[in-house]
Amino acid sequence: MATVTIKDAVKTYPGNVQALHGISIEIEDGELIVMVGPSGCGKSTMLRMVAGLETVTSGDIHINGEWVNKKEPADRDIAMVFQNYALYPHMSVYQNMAYGLKNRKIPKDEIEQRVQDTAKILELEEFLKRKPKELSGGQRQRVAMGRAIVREPKVFLFDEPLSNLDAKLRVQMRLEIKRLQDRLGVTTIYVTHDQVEAMTLGHRLLLMNEGRVEQIGTPLEVYEKPQTLFVAGFIGSPSMNLIPVRLDPSGNQVILGESLPLPLNNFENIVNGDSSVTLGMRPEHLEACETENALMFLQVELLEKLGADTVVYGSLDQTDTALTVRLSGIHPVDTGDRLPVTITPEHLHIFDSDTGNRLN
């Protein structure tokens, strides 16, 4: 059980590639933090710095209050699950799990006991004698987790552990990881580029982009109040409609394009110098309505009828501003239709177009 504190972590790779520009987060005991962001944003780098596999250019990393910047991975009491599992190919499942314990000079009968217990938790008992290549992808994944669990470390580190699995197995393993983490209560840092995985797993998310923290918050906070344009576009599927608009000085409408006014209020408190802002609306918050209540009209161009939802792609009437709407259930709408839509004001997000910061 442990806390992890990262303060102003900076990483510069040889060749002056700056991968991280100062990451800070305090992770509580037993918490599951998901670091999420697009590929190449520095998630793995951050995780590997916590693991001790990568040096820290500047900043501090504490595990349970202890400064670990200069410690060897083996001395940090962490366990890591790699994307490609990194199982020792020539060792049996049992040996793979026992290897870390053996190196720590733990007595043989205790190793036996712990491996058996872990195998039971992960339902790997019947595979203990097999080599990794004789296992399916999901089973290998479980062995990789077993190798981490059996060590009873202070912190689990996962680097995209599910991305080599097929979609169905991924959902299943996701639940399993969540259940395990709840049960064992071990502080966990989980890295993924998949926002659905992040939303379902994390107690809190750390959203990263280009080596910087965009936002830290619970899945719902991040969904309801994205603090930056990047987060707004990254979280949610289909992603949020982000439309450049001008704020009318009156504060009760925004102007889209040249002169299309959208009579939206609730913006009284927003002050922005040049009044050019970005309006964010989630597809699932836009609703179809009667013509007389419509805030805007959507020229329907493409439909995805998914059964549970109908996703409508089109452009705003008389403009070429693209808009996506997700209507729940099966909706009688067709390509070429002019669909009246509306949205409640509390579901509007306003961002500064230049800095990307949230304004409301």
Added chain:
Amino acid sequence: MVENRPLLTLFTHLFLMVGIVIVVFPIYIALVASTHEVQDILTTVQGWFGSAMFENYSTILISGKESARGIPVWMMMLNSLIMALGIVIGKISISIISAYAIVYFRFPFRMFFFWLIFVTLMLPVEVRILPTYEVVANLGLLNSYAGLILPLIASATATFLFRQFFLTIPDELAEAARVDGAGPFRFFFDILLPLSRTNIAALFVILFIYGWNQYLWPLLVTTDESMTTIVVGMQQMLYVQDNIPEWHLTMATAILAMILPLTVVILMQRQFVKGLVETEK
């Protein structure tokens, strides 16, 4: 390639058979000649086995051939075996360790050392033979196993092969081992060495034959007849002055010279092929 064309199959098999005949025929002639009395083979090539097999082989194995200074062939074979094994074990140990250093450790001038090793590929024994002789002579290693073996041990080829193999091992494996508390020694012995097993086997076969067949170097550094290797010894049997060439004994020696390398190939054939074709990690 799954093809079913009878004509092609017939053709390829014929081709293979012709190849086999070409390779096997001289060996057959040597084997047959080694079973005849000397006067039977001086003028003609014999087509079928004679009756002097036991006599010929026991003569050269135990007392040796007089015109070749009478060194028993078993001694030559032993010398060759020691030299070949020394070269194999030395080459493999040194090159696997150097490859480990080059791939897994960051030290100053790492690439420089790699290229230095690589460049020695251009300097086989024959090219550097005089300076090497000088060094070995100055060290007082003439007529010793060490003198036979040491100069042939340094191997860029094997280092290079191991390096290429290590580069295919995912970095995460080394990192997982680090997290699991394995230091450099443990990682090498617990993980790298077992994973290199098939590569080692393949190199063993190739290098054993390389070592066994060494001719020029042993010829130079061994003047004492008790140190003669079989390849050198055989050559000495061919040129006899004022005497009839004893082809039957020479042929028997040639057959004996083939036996050990052949045994190694047969015993390690499966591992050898696996080492050459295996990509599974």
